[in-house]
Amino acid sequence: MRAIAIEQFGGPDVLRLVDLAPRAPGPGEVLVRMAFASVNPADWKSREGWLKPLPYFAYSFPLVLGFDGSGVIEQVGRGVAGFKPGDRVFVRSQHGNGKWGTYAEFAVTGGDSVAHVPDGLSLADAATVPTAALSAWAGLFDTGALKAGETVLINGGGGSVGSFAVQFARAIGARVAATCSVKNMDYVRSLGAEHVIDYAGDVAAGLRHWAADGVDLVYDAVGIGTMLNGPDMARPGGRYVYISTMVPGEVLPEGKSDVPVLFSTMKREDVATRLQEIAALMVAGKVKPPAYDILPLAQAAEAHRRLQAGRMRGKILLQVDPNAR
Numbered sequence: 192m193r194a195i196a197i198e199q200f201g202g203p204d205v206l207r208l209v210d211l212a213p214r215a216p217g218p219g220e221v222l223v224r225m226a227f228a229s230v231n232p233a234d235w236k237s238r239e240g241w242l243k244p245l246p247y248f249a250y251s252f253p254l255v256l257g258f259d260g261s262g263v264i265e266q267v268g269r270g271v272a273g274f275k276p277g278d279r280v281f282v283r284s285q286h287g288n289g290k291w292g293t294y295a296e297f298a299v300t301g302g303d304s305v306a307h308v309p310d311g312l313s314l315a316d317a318a319t320v321p322t323a324a325l326s327a328w329a330g331l332f333d334t335g336a337l338k339a340g341e342t343v344l345i346n347g348g349g350g351s352v353g354s355f356a357v358q359f360a361r362a363i364g365a366r367v368a369a370t371c372s373v374k375n376m377d378y379v380r381s382l383g384a385e386h387v388i389d390y391a392g393d394v395a396a397g398l399r400h401w402a403a404d405g406v407d408l409v410y411d412a413v414g415i416g417t418m419l420n421g422p423d424m425a426r427p428g429g430r431y432v433y434i435s436t437m438v439p440g441e442v443l444p445e446g447k448s449d450v451p452v453l454f455s456t457m458k459r460e461d462v463a464t465r466l467q468e469i470a471a472l473m474v475a476g477k478v479k480p481p482a483y484d485i486l487p488l489a490q491a492a493e494a495h496r497r498l499q500a501g502r503m504r505g506k507i508l509l510q511v512d513p514n515a516r
């Protein structure tokens with residue numbers, strides 16, 4: 192199978208288009224013919240070797256990158272119920288568990304790491320979802336406990352996690368303010384943010400025009416020290432949630448005594464159920480996919496260069512199956 196793999200950690204140039212033999216799915220696993228691989232910041236961090244110190248990160252070379260994407264079930268392993276060859280699925284990969292990821296014509300993953308893509312959602316739209324949307328959901332709801340009628344400030348509303356976060360918050364009836372750069376302001380408004388603040392300016396001052404006493408929840412979907420005064424922008428008794436960035440030596444904000452600083456990462460449990468809930472919101476038109484560009488699989492290095500620059504609007508996808516839509 193065609194795949195993008197690395198033989199050593201390093202810059203984008205270590206990404207190589209190679210030919211590898213796909214493995215058969217074991218018990219509890221499925222083999223997916225990949226349509227699109229999604230490109231996430233964790234991919235270039237994995238490529239650079241930044242994930243090596245994580246206690247759960249296992250790998251060997253050649254290492255196929257890619258944490259998620261979409262595709263079509265090719266083969267179902269023993270003990271997997273509910274899927275058959277030909278089913279269109281969201282895919283969370285086993286990259287990082289010592290196995291290969293989604294930058295390949297075929298990916299083997301757990302039967303509990305795929306979920307049906309409903310009619311009405313293209314495979315390209317579906318590929319934008321797993322990592323970004325599950326992370327946004329975890330940050331807002333599992334960790335941030337956001338409720339209808341509350342106010343939320345989202346740092347990085349134009350990124351892939353931020354694009355979903357703005358829309359999820361709106362979909363449950365919360366009121367949303369978001370930061371982004373000037374180039375992304377109209378885009379972030381189009382996602383449903385009521386108040387948009389240029390992060391190059393004084394965000395706290397910009398927020399006071401909208402929420403004089405602070406917001407119920409600040410969700411920092413960017414991190415890396417970009418919102419060290421985040422807890423100050425939550426109201427007394429509010430919450431500040433920051434996403435895990437896996438950047439070595441990241442400086443974190445200090446909490447105020449009445450605003451907890453809460454860490455959030457994507458949940459590994461209930462992936463399929465959660466993906467199904469998110470897909471239902473998308474089919475109902477309450478949430479749309481983030482803006483995305485599609486590059487051929489062979490241009491993975493270019494995708495990494497663009498993503499690593501850190502100034503994204505939405506997502507980049509790699510087209511693995513040239514005929515997939």
Ligand SMILES: NC(=O)c1ccc[n+]([C@@H]2O[C@H](COP(=O)([O-])OP(=O)(O)OC[C@H]3O[C@@H](n4cnc5c(N)ncnc54)[C@H](OP(=O)(O)O)[C@@H]3O)[C@@H](O)[C@H]2O)c1
Nearest residue numbers: 232326349350351352371372390417435436456457502503
């Ligand atoms: N552990 C997990 O579960 C998990 C899952 C997903 C992502 N993450 C991490 O979360 C972070 C965001 O992921 P992503 O996929 O959303 O990344 P992304 O699509 O690359 O978006 C990053 C966003 O950051 C914004 N930004 C850049 N500099 C900023 C600043 N100084 N202040 C505020 N915003 C700034 C950019 O906005 P402009 O384009 O408007 O400049 C861009 O939209 C990454 O570090 C990623 O590794 C963790």
